[in-house]
Amino acid sequence: MNTRSTRRLAAGVAAVGLTIGTLAGCTSASTDGGEGSGEDGVTITWWHNATAEPLLGLWEEVAAEFEEANPGVTVEVTGYQNEDLQRTLIPNALQSGDAPDVFQVWPGGEVRAQAEAGHLKDLTEDASAAIAELGATVTPWEVDGAVYALPFSFGVEGVWYNKDLFEQAGIEGTPETLPELEDAVAKLKAIDVAPIAVGAGDLWPAAHWWYNFALAACSTDTLQTAIPALDFTDPCWTEAGTLLEDFVGTEPFNEGFLATPGQTGADSSAGLVANGNAAMELMGHWNSGVIGGLTADLTVPEFLGWFPFPSVPGAAGDPTITMGGGDAFGVYADAPDEAVALVEYIASADVQRRFAESGAGIPTNAAAADGLSDPNLQVIAQTLGESSYVQLWLDSALGPTFGTPMNQAIVNIFGGTGTPEDVVTTLEDTAGAL
Numbered sequence: 001m002n003t004r005s006t007r008r009l010a011a012g013v014a015a016v017g018l019t020i021g022t023l024a025g026c027t028s029a030s031t032d033g034g035e036g037s038g039e040d041g042v043t044i045t046w047w048h049n050a051t052a053e054p055l056l057g058l059w060e061e062v063a064a065e066f067e068e069a070n071p072g073v074t075v076e077v078t079g080y081q082n083e084d085l086q087r088t089l090i091p092n093a094l095q096s097g098d099a100p101d102v103f104q105v106w107p108g109g110e111v112r113a114q115a116e117a118g119h120l121k122d123l124t125e126d127a128s129a130a131i132a133e134l135g136a137t138v139t140p141w142e143v144d145g146a147v148y149a150l151p152f153s154f155g156v157e158g159v160w161y162n163k164d165l166f167e168q169a170g171i172e173g174t175p176e177t178l179p180e181l182e183d184a185v186a187k188l189k190a191i192d193v194a195p196i197a198v199g200a201g202d203l204w205p206a207a208h209w210w211y212n213f214a215l216a217a218c219s220t221d222t223l224q225t226a227i228p229a230l231d232f233t234d235p236c237w238t239e240a241g242t243l244l245e246d247f248v249g250t251e252p253f254n255e256g257f258l259a260t261p262g263q264t265g266a267d268s269s270a271g272l273v274a275n276g277n278a279a280m281e282l283m284g285h286w287n288s289g290v291i292g293g294l295t296a297d298l299t300v301p302e303f304l305g306w307f308p309f310p311s312v313p314g315a316a317g318d319p320t321i322t323m324g325g326g327d328a329f330g331v332y333a334d335a336p337d338e339a340v341a342l343v344e345y346i347a348s349a350d351v352q353r354r355f356a357e358s359g360a361g362i363p364t365n366a367a368a369a370d371g372l373s374d375p376n377l378q379v380i381a382q383t384l385g386e387s388s389y390v391q392l393w394l395d396s397a398l399g400p401t402f403g404t405p406m407n408q409a410i411v412n413i414f415g416g417t418g419t420p421e422d423v424v425t426t427l428e429d430t431a432g433a434l
Helices: 003-014 020-024 055-069 082-096 109-116 128-141 163-168 178-190 204-217 220-229 236-248 269-274 287-292 337-346 349-358 366-371 375-386 394-398 400-415 420-432
Strands: 042-048 073-079 102-105 150-156 158-162 194-196 278-283 304-308 321-331 389-392
Touching: 042 055, 042 082, 042 337, 055 073, 055 337, 055 349, 082 102, 102 109, 102 337, 109 321, 109 394, 109 400, 128 150, 128 321, 128 337, 128 366, 150 337, 150 349, 150 375, 158 163, 158 269, 158 287, 158 375, 163 178, 163 304, 178 194, 178 236, 204 236, 204 278, 204 321, 204 394, 204 400, 220 389, 220 394, 236 400, 236 420, 269 278, 269 287, 278 287, 287 304, 304 375, 321 337, 321 375, 349 366, 389 394, 394 400, 400 420
Parallel strands: 042 073, 042 102, 194 278, 321 389
Antiparallel strands: 102 321, 150 321, 158 278, 158 304
């Protein structure tokens, strides 16, 4: 295994609370005959969050390949918009008892809630070979030592930017500190370009600005202890809101950002970057593929670059900490064995390599690392490997109960109707209601 791959696996463990140093120490499947036998006619339903190329086409190819290799198996694969899938479609399907056999599972609090409710199949033994191949990146999907989903992508987020617009604005290099980012914003405004696109209409893309300011304001110890304890008494949580409030006051975002969607369509924040109408967007490692899917020729534009979230001088946080997470597929508790085989195939080196080559994200199978050709994803993988600690997305780390109220309180700061204290109060009230 090469050094970069080893570091990426280490960062996967760090995402759930361990430092790199510590590591060194729908319709359910139906059958027309015997259960679990492909020859008897098994239908597997598979839900994912890819609605555009290249990932949409790749998952369709994988489904067709699996059908060909397993006579009698039909895979009904469907892509849904991410917010719809996570907020309503999957929760409603699980509650109804009529869930898809294979579906997207988010790490941290979400997988824990689904596993504890009995919705997910324990893959620890059934997919042991795939789990061994994936290594430490399965850790964010573990609950009490059992693995409930196989991740296909893991990375950190940062700022995607238009190198051509930066050059036109006279911005040399990329911002490494918050004051440098604010200076870049001013220069982009001077050439009548929206400096930063944000999809606040979907809440979470805007909330990630507060998440990163929390990483800047809070010490590593606070992140490691306060989040699992649901203790938000440290003043750093309020400071994160103050940093956000001050930054919003510089008016860095696109016009109409409160109603802008995040990832879908030409008018989304990703679309504004894709068509050159905005210079930057804070987003996860998958954004290269999303932006590429929103261009006229459906390819990642040559102008696209990436840099880590800028540090905040004087803040208590460690600037080598990053915010990250990944995507995985889990199997419904009542699904047939063929569904487990499908998620194992998705996690295989061959599929993972094609995933890497597509530019849709960073693969979790170390054997596929050589397929990562997108230069931005290579930089992200390097940043991931060099991170002293990777904090899982805060809405994922805290769990589904926190996501919407926390993100809404943060967006209220964007809209001028909320305060830094309101976010902390929302977190405390949500924790108190559990």
